[in-house]
Amino acid sequence: MKIYMYGVYQDEVPYIEEWQEEHPEVTVDSTTKLLDENTVNLSKGSDGVVVFQQKPYSDEALRQLALNGITKMSLRNVGVDNLNHELVQELGFQITNVPVYSPAAIAEFSVTQALNLLRRTKEFYLKLAKGDYNWAPHLAKEMNKQVVGIVGTGNIGSTAAKIFAGFGAKVIAYSRHQNKELEGIVEYVSLDELYKRATIISLYLPHVPATDKMLNEKAFAMMQDGVLLVNTARGPLVDEKALIEALNSGKVGGAALDVMTGETKIFNQQINFQEVDYDEFKDLVDRPNVLITPHIAFYTDQAIKNMVKMSLSANLDLIKTGTSDKLVKF
Structure with a gap:
């Protein structure tokens, strides 16, 4: 199984590595770049993606992600207001978030x-x-x-x-x-x-x-x-x-x-x-x-740890079972 992570910051890396040690059966690859039409193919061959960004997810990127066979998408944050809700449903995406990270x-x-x-x-x-x-x-x-x-x-x-x-x-x-x-x-x-x-x-x-x-x-x-x-x-x-x-x-x-x-x-x-x-x-x-302040209210070590590990676990649940307790209902 393979999960691809977009928009990874340096402070998230230790928690990604910690999660990987706990789940040796999963390969996690990542990029510091955000998910858009220019980076979407970086995740080709993955079973799911884990993402985090404030800017909107473009329709073009979502369509290409679905064409690549990836419809299991886990957000490392709460808000889903930067997603086209109608399109993700049309394309058959399953979306999870981290409703309570800290x-x-x-x-x-x-x-x-x-x-x-x-x-x-x-x-x-x-x-x-x-x-x-x-x-x-x-x-x-x-x-x-x-x-x-x-x-x-x-x-x-x-x-x-x-x-x-x-x-x-x-x-x-x-x-x-x-x-x-x-x-x-x-x-x-x-x-x-x-x-x-x-x-x-x-x-x-x-x-x-x-x-x-x-x-x-x-x-x-x-x-x-x-x-x-x-x-x-x-x-x-x-x-x-x-x-x-x-x-x-x-x-x-x-x-x-x-x-x-x-x-x-x-x-x-x-x-x-x-x-x-x-x-x-x-x-x-x-x-x-x-x-x-630049959207830093969430920015603590405990919050980052929870965002990383909970989103990866939710994505793994989607891949293995087809559902998650963090599934977003649109």
Whole structure:
């Protein structure tokens, strides 16, 4: 049996080798390149592929993969929004993901960024770099005095809610499905009420048509003046033009963005700011009250280990049994 892996990073290699030692009957080959129409034939002769990328999987690459007899595809991440759902079904693909690789990784990072906004750390670092070691005028706020609005209480959102509550914050939440484990920790409210009451809003939803640009001009208008926003979920949840206007007006007091709508233009690569064709990013990145990180909330040793080993095991299950407990239902 042979599995081919695309988009492999150096930090994944030890876990790939560890998995191979546990499964000597499987040959694992890999490339650092992403899966596209130019690399698809690298996996020819394999029984399945394991992939990880933010940019969309092209229809041409998926069609060629199927022509090569490879329809067992395992993602090393959660999201499937960069796949053509109709096409993978038409071509007979079986797709697995890693739905729970480390909720703590993303939850902890979102809380960290909320704390950074409250404590105005970026503003202080900018001052310190100029030799200004004065306290004023950057007076900070405390987490235990905040009302934190959690949007989405799946695995990650629920973990974040518990951490925020541990700091003494009042935690309110909106979710299509209420988590009984959060009883006594979270007060569930409508989305409109959350917008109106929260002093910090943190997003934990997938990007689907219903959530596209859910934080828009209308949503921002409902929020408290100076509200803080944290997004470690998906960039398109936020209308970035509306966010810029809300920051300009003071409606939003600060934002921590680990994901952005056009992130594939800039994240996980060396960039030249002068050549970046992304106006919203250029506007936001230098603001003292905006924290932009390159989609790293997930990026911990435990998360990477789980993503690699779980996706390889899921692909092996598909090859051997034709199914997996991580099979995505479209």
